[in-house]
Amino acid sequence: MRNILILLLLGWAAAANAATPLSATDAAAAHELAKNNGCLSCHALSEKIVGPAYAKVAEKYRDDKDAVATLTHSVQYGSKGKWGRIPMPPHPSMNVDEIKTLARWVLSIDK
Numbered sequence: 828m829r830n831i832l833i834l835l836l837l838g839w840a841a842a843a844n845a846a847t848p849l850s851a852t853d854a855a856a857a858h859e860l861a862k863n864n865g866c867l868s869c870h871a872l873s874e875k876i877v878g879p880a881y882a883k884v885a886e887k888y889r890d891d892k893d894a895v896a897t898l899t900h901s902v903q904y905g906s907k908g909k910w911g912r913i914p915m916p917p918h919p920s921m922n923v924d925e926i927k928t929l930a931r932w933v934l935s936i937d938k
Contacts, residue, residue, distance in 0.1 A: 849928075849935050857932030860925055864918065872936055879910045881936045888934060898930035899923065 849857065861867050869877040870884075879887075888894035900906075903926055907914035918926070 849931055853928065854932055854935065857928045860921075860929055861932070864921055864925075866929070869915070873938065877913060878915060881933045882938045885934050885936045886938070894934055895927060895930045898933060899926045902926045902929060 861870075871880055873880050873882045875883070884898070888897065891897065901909070901915060902918050903921065903923065904919075905915050905917035909915075
């Protein structure tokens with residue numbers, strides 16, 4: 828019984844981190860979050876600025892079931908070495924739900 832409970836919890840956790848489709852309203856809200864938090868100073872939809880293009884990020888993580896969690900962690904705490912020498916600074920003032928919305932939006936971007 829305990830093993831079944833553990834499997835159910837693991838499945839729920841994976842589902843919570845899975846990229847789910849965004850509505851047009853959520854996509855527009857995520858784009859506004861990106862603009863208002865300076866994300867678009869370093870990233871663009873389809874071309875590299877300082878950081879990678881969002882389409883390249885979506886492509887890299889397309890088959891990663893933990894992509895939302897991975898991107899959320901990178902945005903919240905910063906990262907270095909994933910896309911070259913320039914590190915991404917942390918964004919501790921953003922709340923986790925906003926960051927997850929951004930991550931889901933980035934993952935929905937197509938070339």
